[in-house]
Amino acid sequence: xxxxxxxxxxxxxxxxxxxxxxxxxxxxxxxxxxxxxxxxxxxxxxxxxxxxxxxxxxxxxxxxxxxxxxxxxxxxxxxxxxxxxxxxxxxxxxxxxxxxxxxxxxxxxxxxxxxxxxxxxxxxxxxxxxxxxxxxxxxxxxxxxxxxxxxxxxxxxxxxxxxxxxxxxxxxxxxxxxxxxxxxxxxxxxxxxxxxxxxxxxxxxxxxxxxxxxxxxxxxxxxxxxxxxxxxxxxxxxxxxxxxxxxxxxxxxxxxxxxxxxxxxxxxxxxxxxxxxxxxxxxxxxxxxxxxxxxxxxxxxxxxxxxxxxxxxxxxxxxxxxxxxxxxxxxxxxxxxxxxxxxxxxxxxxxxxxxxxxxxxxxxxxxxxxxxxxxxxxxxxxxxxxxxxxxxxxx
Amino acid sequence: xxxxxxxxxxxxxxxxxxxxxxxxxxxxxxxxxxxxxxxxxxxxxxxxxxxxxxxxxxxxxxxxxxxxxxxxxxxxxxxxxxxxxxxxxxxxxxxxxxxxxxxxxxxxxxxxxxxxxxxxxxxxxxxxxxxxxxxxxxxxxxxxxxxxxxxxxxxxxxxxxxxxxxxxxxxxxxxxxxxxxxxxxxxxxxxxxxxxxxxxxxxxxxxxxxxxxxxxxxxxxxxxxxxxxxxxxxxxxxxxxxxxxxxxxxxxxxxxxxxxxxxxxxxxxxxxxxxxxxxxxxxxxxxxxxxxxxxxxxxxxxxxxxxxxxxxxxxxxxxxx
Numbered sequence: 043x044x045x046x047x048x049x050x051x052x053x054x055x056x057x058x059x060x061x062x063x064x065x066x067x068x069x070x071x072x073x074x075x076x077x078x079x080x081x082x083x084x085x086x087x088x089x090x091x092x093x094x095x096x097x098x099x100x101x102x103x104x105x106x107x108x109x110x111x112x113x114x115x116x117x118x119x120x121x122x123x124x125x126x127x128x129x130x131x132x133x134x135x136x137x138x139x140x141x142x143x144x145x146x147x148x149x150x151x152x153x154x155x156x157x158x159x160x161x162x163x164x165x166x167x168x169x170x171x172x173x174x175x176x177x178x179x180x181x182x183x184x185x186x187x188x189x190x191x192x193x194x195x196x197x198x199x200x201x202x203x204x205x206x207x208x209x210x211x212x213x214x215x216x217x218x219x220x221x222x223x224x225x226x227x228x229x230x231x232x233x234x235x236x237x238x239x240x241x242x243x244x245x246x247x248x249x250x251x252x253x254x255x256x257x258x259x260x261x262x263x264x265x266x267x268x269x270x271x272x273x274x275x276x277x278x279x280x281x282x283x284x285x286x287x288x289x290x291x292x293x294x295x296x297x298x299x300x301x302x303x304x305x306x307x308x309x310x311x312x313x314x315x316x317x318x319x320x321x322x323x324x325x326x327x328x329x330x331x332x333x334x335x336x337x338x339x340x341x342x343x344x345x346x347x348x349x350x351x352x353x354x355x356x357x358x359x360x361x362x363x364x365x366x367x368x369x370x371x372x373x374x375x376x377x378x379x380x381x382x383x384x385x386x387x388x389x390x391x392x393x394x395x396x397x398x399x400x401x402x403x404x405x406x407x408x409x410x411x412x413x414x415x416x417x418x419x420x421x422x423x424x425x426x427x428x429x430x431x432x433x434x435x436x437x
Numbered sequence: 438x439x440x441x442x443x444x445x446x447x448x449x450x451x452x453x454x455x456x457x458x459x460x461x462x463x464x465x466x467x468x469x470x471x472x473x474x475x476x477x478x479x480x481x482x483x484x485x486x487x488x489x490x491x492x493x494x495x496x497x498x499x500x501x502x503x504x505x506x507x508x509x510x511x512x513x514x515x516x517x518x519x520x521x522x523x524x525x526x527x528x529x530x531x532x533x534x535x536x537x538x539x540x541x542x543x544x545x546x547x548x549x550x551x552x553x554x555x556x557x558x559x560x561x562x563x564x565x566x567x568x569x570x571x572x573x574x575x576x577x578x579x580x581x582x583x584x585x586x587x588x589x590x591x592x593x594x595x596x597x598x599x600x601x602x603x604x605x606x607x608x609x610x611x612x613x614x615x616x617x618x619x620x621x622x623x624x625x626x627x628x629x630x631x632x633x634x635x636x637x638x639x640x641x642x643x644x645x646x647x648x649x650x651x652x653x654x655x656x657x658x659x660x661x662x663x664x665x666x667x668x669x670x671x672x673x674x675x676x677x678x679x680x681x682x683x684x685x686x687x688x689x690x691x692x693x694x695x696x697x698x699x700x701x702x703x704x705x706x707x708x709x710x711x712x713x714x715x716x717x718x719x720x721x722x723x724x725x726x727x728x729x730x731x732x733x734x735x736x737x738x739x740x741x742x743x744x745x746x747x748x749x750x751x752x753x754x755x756x757x758x
Contacts, residue, residue, distance in 0.1 A: 081740035082657065083681060154739040218742035222511075286527060303516065303524045384484070384516040384524050394487050394514050397651040398737050 054179035055112055058125055061172030062109030065132055068169055069102050074162030075140055077147045078211070080154045081400055090136060090162045097139035101166075104132040108173055122180030123190065129173030130194035136166050137201055137210075144209035156211040158402055170194060211402035212409065219391065219406065227410060230387035233377040234370065234414075236309050241316025241369050246362065248317065249324025259325070266318045274311060274379045281307040303384040312376055316369040323365030327358035360430040367422040374415045378407070476506040478709045481702075484515035484530035488651060489736040490581070490674060490698070490729065492743030493750075494534040497720055498700055500751055505716050513743075517649060526569060528703060535701040537562055537576055538694035541626065544569075548625035552694035555580065559697065572707045575718035576699035579674055579726040583621055583693050585631070585686045586671040588659060592684040599687040603668075604635035615639060616655045617670030619646035626694050628670075634692045653737060656681060672696075673726055676734025698724070720756055 068074070074090035091098035108128035111121055144157035174191055181187040207213050216223060248266070252259040269277075286302035289295045300306040331354060339353045381389025388407040395403030483499050485491030495513035502509040512530050515521050522543065524530045537555070540562025541547045552558045555578075563573040587597060595611065597603050607613055621627035622644055632638050645666065647654065652672050659669035660681050671678060671685060678685060700717045707713055732750060735741045751757040 080677075080680075080738050082653070082677070082738055083660070156740065214740060218740065221744070282523070286523075289527075299529075301524070301527050301529045303520050303527070304529055381487075381514075382516050383520050384512075384529065390487070390514050394492075397488050397653060399653045399657040400737070400740070 050179060051118065054176040057176035058112035058129075058173050059109050061129065061169050061176060062105045062112065064172065065105035065108070065129075065166060065169035066102055068162045068165035069098060069105065071162040071165060073160040075143065076158045076160055077143075078156045078158060079151065081156050081211075081402075082398065087160060090140075090166065094136070094139045094143060097135060097142075101132055101135055101139075104128050104135060105169070108132070112173075112177065118180040119182075122177050125177035126174050126181070126190045127193070129170050129177060130190070130197070133167050133170040134194050134197045134201070136163065137198060138206060141201065141207040141210055144207075144211075148209050156214065156402065157209060158211040212405045215391075215395075215400070215403045215406045219403075222390075223406075226387055226390055229385075230374075230377050230380070230389075230411075231414070233305070233308055233312060233380055233385070233387055234373045237312035237373050237377070238316050238366070238369055240309070240313040241373075242320055242366060244313070245317045245320025245365070245369070246324050249321040249362075250328070252321070252325045253328045262321065263325075266321060269314045270318045274315075274376060275382070277311045277314070278307045278379065278383055281310055285310070305380070305385050307383060308377070308380040308385040308387075311379075312373050315376060316373050319365040319368040319372070320362065321365075323361045324358065327361035328354055331357055360426050363422060363426045363429060367419060367426065370418040370422060371415045374411060374418060378411065381407075473504055473506045475508060476710070478507070479531075479706065480508045480510050481532055481706055481710075482510045482512045482530040484521050484524060484533040485513040486518060486521060486534070487514050487516060488653075489676065489733050489743060491534055493732050493736060493747045494698055494700075494724075496744045496747035497751060498532060498534070498717060500748060500757065501716050501720060502713070504757060505712070507710055507713070525571065525701065525703065528705075531706045532700060532702045534698050535573075536581060536696035536698055537573075538582060538696035540566065541694065548630075550626075552626060553691060555695045555697055558695050559699070566701075567704070570704045572702050572704045574700040574702065574707075574714045575721055576697040577721040577724040577729070579697060579724055579729045581672045581674045581696040581698060581726075581729070583617075583627065583670050583696075584673060584688060585615070586656070586659065586669050586678060586683045587667060587686065589682045589684055591667050597686065598684060599689065600631065600635045600692075601689070603686050604637040607637040607639065612665075613639060613643045613668055614645065614665045615643060615668040615670070616645045616647070616650075616658050616666045618650045618655075619648045621670060622646045630692050631688075634690045656683065659683065674698075674729040674733055676730050676732070676736065677738035678730075680734065680738060698729075720751070720754075723754055723756075 069090045072089055073087040075093035076085050076087045077093070078085040089098075090101060094101065105128075108125050111124045111128065114121065116124075140157065140159060140163065147157050148155050174194070178187055178191055181190070201207050202213070208217070248262050252262045282302035284302075285300055285306050289300045289302075335353065335357070336349065339349045344352065377387055378389035378392055379385075380387040381391070381393045388411055391407035392404050395401065395405075395407065481502055483495055483502070485495030492513050496511075499509040499511055499513075515524065515530060515533070518539070521530070521533050522535075525533055537558045538552050540558065541549065541552050544562060544565035551561060555576075559573065559576055566573060585600070585603065587603075592598055595602075595606055597606055615628075617628065622629075623646075628639070628644075645658075645664065652670060652675050655666075655669035656671060656675065656678070658664070658666045660683070669683075671683070673685075698721070700713075700721065702713060728750075732746055735746050736743045748757070
């Protein structure tokens, strides 16, 4: 056990140094920050290092220090705290100074000028994620580790609330859409929740069916496989006449708002996609349970129901939850398609941005989707670990 | 240990819930400080296409209905043209902004010269769509049809400002890469009509056709010279063409169909509120091509919010107090 922990710590070192190196590269990538004359015309792109003035030096210094400290022979605790802090400070410095540069750009030119972060900026955020992820491996679990990990997120929220970032292009897009943003976000979440809930119930049922009636297994997974490879938009297009027909025939469905466009095809299609990972994991986890365990249970005189409830389900649950995790992340990204077919959600910003070639409006839709996907991923992973106390699930 | 993990999972779940709940905000149902009596009758769901002009014109319709006491629901940015049309026919939405020239795709006759006449085009779609329970109200005098645009540098270098000059340039073997909508390139009333009228033909290699493309994308490709693009399909009311250094080639023969934006409602809604046409007619009548260009530019290029631009236009032109 100690050896495993030792190599884990060594690996964390390599990852942390690589992350810091990526941060330095991000600062010098030619497209770091762009000062545009207006919303659609692209200005001259600059690297973060040149674009942020003196703060470019601070950014590079933070990454260099993070890399050097990660390589140093200091104690794990000190290293962990220092590298996590530096890895978190770098993106905050970048955002803070980019916000200031954006304000200066507007004051120097005109109110329609826009300042956008580009590749280098997003790479910086990713580098921070890598460094913090690696460096926290040196820290014992607890409130302190949690605080250090999420400090940059908290700092960003503070910067946003204080208005420091309000001239950054993506925040300007938010302000233009502030009246509908919350509603679209809720709608997006409703699609995810609805589709995954349907997918969970259907998936577990189909998985169990395939286990209990092995002859049906090829039919079940054959169908699900076909559904899985269907392109989303084509799928929605195919649902259109089906759902229109249903709503014409049934007053009840029509009153519920089931039509060829809008929320109904979105939910149908997203649920169909969500079924597969859950059904597959349900089937695999129960089908591959150790025969000896089941024999022992039978030997104890357990009936079918008890065996399922007390042995099979608890043993299979972590794997089923892993399937749920895949379905959640996949649906969070997939729900974007609702924006094209009258269903609203965060996809509305993505597609309106695409039609206006306003990249920052696209980001206004994409950033929350990425944040939600990461949150769901971490959240369900925590649940998975809680359900599986006998071994540590690796991320 | 197990308890800790469960607690962590619960903490994440709680944090997520709070985050989502925190994003909620009270519904803004004001009528801009104007006291109006809400009339009895159905709510009117107003949709639009996913573009700047759709948002601006859709928002104008919504505001005008609201101040006249008609409950309106904002469904602007609803989706692609086919989705909006299907939703209107199915009654999922009650109104949208549509273009007279698009009528050729809804009811036909596709590619007929009648669509190039503003009055005939409007009368035709108005009459034919009535059978679908759809009412076309008074359109704007603007014509949002398709033209060809080049960059100022290209125009100066090759001395091209008109379609005649462009045709001569093509026929002399000049380098051309045109980007545009695939359906416009295929439609006999689209690019082929230009080719026929001015006597030139573009080969497959000289064209990049995008399915469900939008002019903002063509303009971007033209301005940035992506893949050697030097000519782009644009709409007459696209905002900021001059600011982006583009020249629209003059069409002396009035080739393309007329696309006049008009409020389009389900007849059932007009039956419930017969006054809607007279409420919206003066607003749409005031929207000339120049005004639409200016409004679209403020949204797409300057980045103002579409709703605010619509509100400001209605106020400064005396439609709202």
